Amino acid sequence: xxxxxxxxxxxxxxxxxxxxxxxxxxxxxxxxxxxxxxxxxxxxxxxxxxxxxxxxxxxxxxxxxxxxxxxxxxxxxxxxxxxxxxxxxxxxxxxxxxxxxxxxxxxxxxxxxxxxxxxxxxxxxxxxxxxxxxxxxxxxxxxxxxxxxxxxxxxxxxxxxxxxxxxxxxxxxxxxxxxxxxxxxxxxxxxxxxxxxxxxxxxxxxxxxxxxxxxxxxxxxxxxxxxxxxxxxxxxxxxxxxxxxxxxxxxxxxxxxxxxxxxxxxxxxxxxxxxxxxxxxxxxxxxxxxxxxxxxxxxxxxxxxxxxxxxxxxxxxxxxxxxxxxxxxxxxxxxxx
Numbered sequence: 338x339x340x341x342x343x344x345x346x347x348x349x350x351x352x353x354x355x356x357x358x359x360x361x362x363x364x365x366x367x368x369x370x371x372x373x374x375x376x377x378x379x380x381x382x383x384x385x386x387x388x389x390x391x392x393x394x395x396x397x398x399x400x401x402x403x404x405x406x407x408x409x410x411x412x413x414x415x416x417x418x419x420x421x422x423x424x425x426x427x428x429x430x431x432x433x434x435x436x437x438x439x440x441x442x443x444x445x446x447x448x449x450x451x452x453x454x455x456x457x458x459x460x461x462x463x464x465x466x467x468x469x470x471x472x473x474x475x476x477x478x479x480x481x482x483x484x485x486x487x488x489x490x491x492x493x494x495x496x497x498x499x500x501x502x503x504x505x506x507x508x509x510x511x512x513x514x515x516x517x518x519x520x521x522x523x524x525x526x527x528x529x530x531x532x533x534x535x536x537x538x539x540x541x542x543x544x545x546x547x548x549x550x551x552x553x554x555x556x557x558x559x560x561x562x563x564x565x566x567x568x569x570x571x572x573x574x575x576x577x578x579x580x581x582x583x584x585x586x587x588x589x590x591x592x593x594x595x596x597x598x599x600x601x602x603x604x605x606x607x608x609x610x611x612x613x614x615x616x617x618x619x620x621x622x623x624x625x626x627x628x629x630x631x632x633x634x635x636x637x638x639x640x641x642x643x644x645x646x647x648x649x650x651x652x653x654x655x656x657x658x659x660x661x662x663x664x665x666x667x668x669x670x671x672x673x674x
Contacts, residue, residue: 350391415553440490484526
């Protein structure tokens with residue numbers, strides 16, 4: 338089963354940064370997970386089982402792209418559309434032009450709950466009203482962070498709803514259903530699927546997220562998460578580096594001494610070459626030096642990869658903190674005004 342995560346629409350959710358745990362969890366179950374960046378989106382290029390829009394931001398699809406996605410669904414594909422608080426209007430996108438054609442609409446609001454929430458933050462409502470559905474198997478509660486509500490027609494079902502005390506009350510936050518040959522899921526919280534503190538690690542979010550992909554791809558539901566990619570709290574950057582960098586090996590000890598440089602020839606000198614091997618024989622000592630240089634090069638290359646990964650993770654984390662602050666400011670303004 339192949340899953341494409343679109344990156345043509347400036348999505349906030351990216352599988353190599355803030356969605357990397359989700360990516361690894363899916364791969365551990367045998368899914369092929371890839372970035373999709375063919376522009377414009379065409380039916381010919383949608384060679385996957387599940388296509389994901391992980392919260393597009395400030396970008397709109399063209400009519401031919403929307404038609405291609407609808408045709409993909411009708412041919413049996415699975416579509417996951419993930420939004421954020423404010424819906425299309427807040428993100429300046431047109432995901433509803435796809436969703437409306439299958440009977441779903443993301444609402445331009447923000448779900449809040451003063452009573453049932455995580456971290457005592459109303460913008461982190463805990464959702465316990467879950468219906469009987471394969472996606473909800475093994476799930477008793479999820480946390481929908483900085484999300485909007487979602488509306489569905491008669492053939493599209495709200496499978497997770499806010500509490501009677503929430504704003505808006507008893508409102509679906511996840512809607513799903515079948516459209517002709519395919520399946521669709523829409524949810525208004527991209528951070529539900531995220532690596533960081535307000536994402537997969539909360540309540541039953543990870544099981545719920547994995548069930549979404551199993552259902553969309555028609556795979557088995559109810560598998561336990563793989564222990565190899567268990568969600569853990571983010572460790573400080575220094576600790577992460579120490580955990581990844583291999584310990585330095587001891588210098589290679591040898592009693593062999595390099596052979597002396599041979600005397601200059603008495604005949605006419607031949608043109609010099611940069612190769613050490615043509616100037617004198619390679620000894621055991623030379624081999625040890627070469628091996629040590631290669632080892633250092635390998636360590637330097639690995640360190641570069643670690644630094645790049647940490648930098649990318651830091652950007653993702655800062656983006657999420659920015660969203661958190663924005664969400665709280667919006668909430669405070671609504672309370673004051």
